[in-house]
Amino acid sequence: MAISRSSETGEATEQVPPLSRVIVLDQELPEPLATQRVEIRRITIAPGYAAGLHIHNGPVFGSIETGSVVYQIEGEPETVLNPGDVFYEPEAVRIARFDAQENGVTFLGYFLLAEGTNAEVVFPEA
Secondary structure, X not given: OOEEEOOOOOOEEEOOOOOOOOOOOOOOOOOOOOOOEEEEEEEEEOOOOEOOOEEEOOOEEEEEEEEEEEEEXXXXXXXXXXXXXXXXXXXXXXEEEEEXXXXXXXXXXXXXXXXXXXXXXXXXXX
């Protein structure tokens, strides 16, 4: 990163590079997955709505666009996800909470799908 001097104040200023790449999530899968396609959905959940206990038939990655959500894999601590945060919901794992907060939530969900598979979610009894 270059440093230059402001012509107005003479103070040093940092120049922002024209391109930046930052890894925000590097998630290993429990086993290799033959992904034939990726389905990306923009999902909006109303303020205060709790999605409930659920299980996906394939791995899901996501990124919060607006709002916030309480996210918890069963048996693990809960966390609050805000705009810019990313998450991973493993295949066949019980997601205990994905509860929109008072301002609701909109996120992008990336569903990795094997050939002949459609994204499915199951809502088991608690």
